[in-house]
Amino acid sequence: MTRFAVLIVVLAAAMVASVAMGELNLAPRDVISALTAPETAPPYVAMIVNDLRLPRAIMALLVGAALAVAGTATQAIMRNPLAEPGLIGINSGAALMAVIVIVETGTLPDRLMPVLSFAGALGMSVLIYALAWREGTSSLRIILIGIGLGALAGAAATFVSLMGDVAAAQRAMTWLAGSLQDSRWPKVVTLAAWSVLPFAVLWGLARELDLFRMGDEVGQGLGQNVDLMRGVIILACAALAGAAVAATGPVAFVGLAAPHIARKIVGASHRLLIPAAALTGAILVLLADIAARRLLAPVQLPVGVMTAILGAPFFGWLLWTRRNE
Amino acid sequence: MLALALVALSLWSLTVGASAIPLRDLITALTDPYGASRDSIVLFQVRLPRLLAALSAGSALAVAGAIMQALTGNPLADPGLLGVNAGAAFAIVTVLSLTRIPAGPELVWVGFLGAATAALAVYALGSVGRSGTTPVKLVLAGVVVGSLLISLTTTVLLHDSGTLDEVRFWTAGSLKNRRMADVLPMMSYLLVALAVAVSLASQFTSLSLGAEIARGLGQNLALWRAVSAAIVVALAGTAVVVAGPLGFVGLVVPHIARMSAGPDYRWTIPLCLLGGAMLTLLADTLPRALLDRDIPVGVTMAVIGAPFFIHLARRRTGRNNATGAAA
Numbered sequence: 001m002t003r004f005a006v007l008i009v010v011l012a013a014a015m016v017a018s019v020a021m022g023e024l025n026l027a028p029r030d031v032i033s034a035l036t037a038p039e040t041a042p043p044y045v046a047m048i049v050n051d052l053r054l055p056r057a058i059m060a061l062l063v064g065a066a067l068a069v070a071g072t073a074t075q076a077i078m079r080n081p082l083a084e085p086g087l088i089g090i091n092s093g094a095a096l097m098a099v100i101v102i103v104e105t106g107t108l109p110d111r112l113m114p115v116l117s118f119a120g121a122l123g124m125s126v127l128i129y130a131l132a133w134r135e136g137t138s139s140l141r142i143i144l145i146g147i148g149l150g151a152l153a154g155a156a157a158t159f160v161s162l163m164g165d166v167a168a169a170q171r172a173m174t175w176l177a178g179s180l181q182d183s184r185w186p187k188v189v190t191l192a193a194w195s196v197l198p199f200a201v202l203w204g205l206a207r208e209l210d211l212f213r214m215g216d217e218v219g220q221g222l223g224q225n226v227d228l229m230r231g232v233i234i235l236a237c238a239a240l241a242g243a244a245v246a247a248t249g250p251v252a253f254v255g256l257a258a259p260h261i262a263r264k265i266v267g268a269s270h271r272l273l274i275p276a277a278a279l280t281g282a283i284l285v286l287l288a289d290i291a292a293r294r295l296l297a298p299v300q301l302p303v304g305v306m307t308a309i310l311g312a313p314f315f316g317w318l319l320w321t322r323r324n325e
Numbered sequence: 326m327l328a329l330a331l332v333a334l335s336l337w338s339l340t341v342g343a344s345a346i347p348l349r350d351l352i353t354a355l356t357d358p359y360g361a362s363r364d365s366i367v368l369f370q371v372r373l374p375r376l377l378a379a380l381s382a383g384s385a386l387a388v389a390g391a392i393m394q395a396l397t398g399n400p401l402a403d404p405g406l407l408g409v410n411a412g413a414a415f416a417i418v419t420v421l422s423l424t425r426i427p428a429g430p431e432l433v434w435v436g437f438l439g440a441a442t443a444a445l446a447v448y449a450l451g452s453v454g455r456s457g458t459t460p461v462k463l464v465l466a467g468v469v470v471g472s473l474l475i476s477l478t479t480t481v482l483l484h485d486s487g488t489l490d491e492v493r494f495w496t497a498g499s500l501k502n503r504r505m506a507d508v509l510p511m512m513s514y515l516l517v518a519l520a521v522a523v524s525l526a527s528q529f530t531s532l533s534l535g536a537e538i539a540r541g542l543g544q545n546l547a548l549w550r551a552v553s554a555a556i557v558v559a560l561a562g563t564a565v566v567v568a569g570p571l572g573f574v575g576l577v578v579p580h581i582a583r584m585s586a587g588p589d590y591r592w593t594i595p596l597c598l599l600g601g602a603m604l605t606l607l608a609d610t611l612p613r614a615l616l617d618r619d620i621p622v623g624v625t626m627a628v629i630g631a632p633f634f635i636h637l638a639r640r641r642t643g644r645n646n647a648t649g650a651a652a
Contacts, residue, residue, distance in 0.1 A: 082465065131635060140461045144401070144638035147468060148631045151572070155627030159620060177479060252472065299484050305476045312473030316450055319465060 003265055007279040011061070014286040018057040019049055021290055023298070059183035059191065060289045060303070061282040063244045064254055066195045068281025069274055070240040071255025072262070073202050076209040076270065077233050078142055082318065084256035085121070085241040088146025091252075092153035093124025094245035095176060099157045102175065103168045114194050118242030124149060125234050178251040178304020180289055187247055194243035198236035199278070205233060206270035213268070251304045253311020254281050260318065331603050335380070338610040339372045346372075374503040379609045379622065380602040381508070381515050382500075382568035383578075387601020388522050389560035390575020391582065391593055395533035396553045397448075400580070400637060401464050404440075404561040405572025408471035412443020413565035415474040415481075418492060422485045433514060436562035444558060446470050495569040499621035500609050503567075511567050518559040522594055529553065529590040571623050573630020574601050580637070604629070 019035075020026045026034075026045060034041035034049040041049075067085065074083045074090075085091050097120030101113055128149055132141045161172035174181070202209070208229045211219040219226045244251070258281035259273070265280070266272040285303065292306035340346050350364050386404055393402035404410050416439025417432050451466035478496065528549050531539045539546055564571065578600045579593065586592035605622060608629060612620035 087468070131639065134639065141638060144461065144464065145635050147464065148635035148638060151627050151634070152631035155624045155631065158624045159628070162618070162620060162624070252476075296480070296484055301480055301483055305479050305483070308472055308476035309480070312469050312476070315469045316466070319450060319462065319469070320453055 004276065004279070007265070007276060007283070011279055011283050011286070014283050014290075015057050015061070018060065018286050018290050019053040021294055022048070022053060024048065055185050055188050056180050056183040056289070057286060059180055059188050059247060060285045062188065062191050062195060063180075063248050063251060064258070064281035064283070064285030065278035066191070066199070066240040066244040066281075067251060067254040068258030068262070068277040068284075069199055069202055070237045070244070071281075072259040072270070072274055072277045073209060073233050073237050074255065075259055076212050077230055079213065079215070080143065081260070082143060082256070082315075083146075084253065085237065086250060086252045086255055087150070087315075088128060088143055089148075089150030089153060090121050090124050090128070090146075090238065090241050091245050091250040092150040092157070093127075094118070094121040094242045095250045096120055096153045096157045096160070098246055098249070099160050099172045099176065102172045103160055113246040114190060114243045117246035118194075118239050121242035121245065122235065122238035124153065125238050129234070174302065175249040177302035178249040178307070179302035180248055181300065181302070183248075191243050191247040194246075195240060198239040198243075199274075201236045202233065202240075203271075203274045205229065205236075206274060209233070209270040209274075210268075249302075249304060251285065252308045253315065254284055254307055256318075257311050257314050258284055260314075328599060331380075331599055331606075334603060334606055334610070335376055337614075338376055338379075338606055339368065369505070374505045374508045375500050375609070376606070377505075377508045377512065378500045378503045378567045379606045381512060382564040382571060383574055383601040383603070383605025384519065384598045385515055385560040385564040385567075385601070386571060386574040387578035387582075387597040387604070388519060388594055389557045389564070390601075391579035391590070391597045392522065392529055392553050392557050392560075393575065394579055395529040395590060396550060396557070397463060398533070398535060399463050401576070401634070403573060403576035404557065404564075405570060405574075406464060406471075406576060406634075407467035408443045408447045408469075408474060409440045409557070409561045410565050410570035410572065411471040411474040411478070412446075413437070413440040413562045414496060414570045415439055415478045416442075417566065418478050418481050418496070421492065422481050433511065433563055433566045436566045437558055440562040440565065441554075441558045443470055443474060444554060444561075492569075499619075499623065500568055501619055501621075508567060511563050514559065514563045518556055518563065519598060522556050522560070523598070525552070525556075526591040526594045529594070530588065533588065533590065568605075569621075569623060571605070571626060573626045573634065574605055576637075577630050577633045578604055580633070 016028050016031055020028050020031045026048070030041060030045050031049055034046045035054070038046045038050060070085050070090075071083075074085055074088070075081055078088075094117040097116040098113055101116055128142060128146050131145045131149070134141070157172070157176060161168070161176075208219075208224060211222060211224050212229075212233075216226050219229075241255075259277045261284075262273055262276035262280045266276040285307070288306040288310060289303045291310075292301040292303045295301070295306075346364050346367065353364075389404045389409075390402065393404065393407065394400060396402075413436040416435045420432065420435045447463070447466045447470045450470065451463035482492070482496070528544065531542050531544045532546075532549055532553060534542075536546060539549075561575075578597050582593045582596035582600055586596050605626070608625040609622040612618055612625055
């Protein structure tokens with residue numbers, strides 16, 4: 001439990017830091033007073049904190065948590081520590097659908113985006129699974145096919161964005177890099193609403209996820225309906241990834257790094273791992289966003305670029321540690 | 326046969342575009358390079374540089390891919406997938422942004438350096454461990470290094486909107502707005518590298534048979550590996566300067582070439598040369614002809630190449646997987 005307490009304290013500190021830092025640096029004390037008692041704080045501080053930076057920080061938290069949990073479950077059911085919704089193309093599927101929404105309708109119907117992204121993520125998961133199926137799946141095949149499908153969906157997204165007018169294409173391009181720039185309260189609420197159920201489902205299925213690690217035969221022997229469970233989990237993962245991508249665009253490597261870090265902290269049992277991964281993912285995206293905003297200020301990097309710069313070496317390190325397997 | 330088809334395709338690509346030039350007018354314009362007619366200007370300022378860019382980038386990448394596949398013993402090797410193109414692109418964008426020199430042919434050396442560094446990094450990361458370089462490890466290493474480099478490139482470009490404007494189309498793998506002065510100097514590098522590649526083809530055949538057999542045939546492995554890597558870097562670096570980071574040509578073409586010519590690289594390399602030029606030209610021209618829109622050739626290429634990659638991945642891992650079905 002102390003481990004969770006530490007994670008929560010780090011997360012709270014990252015939240016405060018994320019809200020305090022920006023064009024105008026605020027003292028942490030002002031931030032806390034603006035959050036707890038907005039009437040007493042100076043009005044401009046309350047405005048900056050509550051209307052501009054808080055939705056962004058909460059969005060970062062939710063996106064990080066959603067992608068991390070989706071990554072944890074994907075790694076479990078694919079029995080592959082390198083599987084990640086971004087790497088194996090699930091995020092690209094969601095992104096493709098979202099780009100179609102951005103370009104074709106012109107105006108963004110916020111409510112339609114998560115639905116279509118979810119459909120894209122789900123379609124992609126099913127396609128990867130179906131193409132990788134040859135009397136059973138092999139995790140290598142899943143990853144390679146995911147990389148291929150991801151490249152295809154990425155090309156299709158570029159194609160679609162080129163078909164639209166210039167303004168829409170530009171919006172699609174910024175969005176495709178994975179950005180928290182456009183975090184508004186309604187989008188935060190939509191993402192939260194979409195994430196709650198799949199998160200609860202995955203946490204509730206923690207024991208089933210543990211079983212998946214042992215292999216299908218063991219699961220069947222212990223009375224698990226393997227195919228049904230796999231279907232439900234894929235559905236939940238697609239919902240999480242789809243909602244996160246709909247909110248901010250694809251943010252790479254969080255779904256890979258967060259579960260690994262969380263596993264080091266709380267161990268491999270999913271009952272603990274899922275909440276720990278959610279917290280870790282939230283912390284990672286918050287910190288990445290702070291770095292993305294402040295490193296080259298006044299230039300604001302998309303957070304997705306930052307997570308890729310941080311995540312790629314992490315992935316390399318993972319490859320290195322698994323080199324003899 | 327293939328060469329004739331390539332000539333026909335080239336002529337066709339010259340006629341297609343925002344303003345169609347009928348074949349008869351095309352020939353008149355071609356014979357009169359300094360003519361002042363509209364057709365002649367379009368032809369020599371717009372279409373011809375673009376045609377040359379497509380041909381040179383395509384043949385360079387296809388041959389580079391074939392050599393990489395022989396060198397690494399890896400059917401999934403491709404300069405785009407393995408991050409070599411991304412390395413060249415990152416180096417070029419960084420130098421453009423830092424030095425503010427206008428984009429020019431001397432950038433090719435920067436491209437070589439970037440391509441070489443990325444190739445080394447990917448190979449080092451992909452070959453660690455007891456099992457040596459396996460296709461999957463190499464591809465994963467390529468994806469990692471590639472995505473890191475692409476993110477860094479994006480960072481540089483977001484930081485510097487002047488450079489962004491200059492290279493926007495180029496980073497998407499587009500052949501739009503090529504000038505003769507950009508393309509022609511590249512041709513000399515390219516012709517040298519291609520000539521070397523063709524003349525060394527029999528060495529690549531031995532390399533592709535694996536280390537044991539190659540050593541048995543008396544090949545100096547270290548030497549020829551280094552030579553092959555240098556040729557790959559030269560070809561990929563040049564191609565990136567000409568066409569931007571263009572993926573999948575180097576994957577698709579060598580496979581088709583080997584399917585039709587067998588494992589002898591003395592046939593495969595020339596076939597790749599022609600086939601790569603043809604495929605790239607086709608990918609560049611078809612969207613213009615069919616959709617009346619200018620799609621970056623990198624996009625079209627991914628649409629063609631990714632399903633091919635998936636097909637290869639299915640087949641290869643099926644065979645290597647002990648429990649899976651045999652291919």
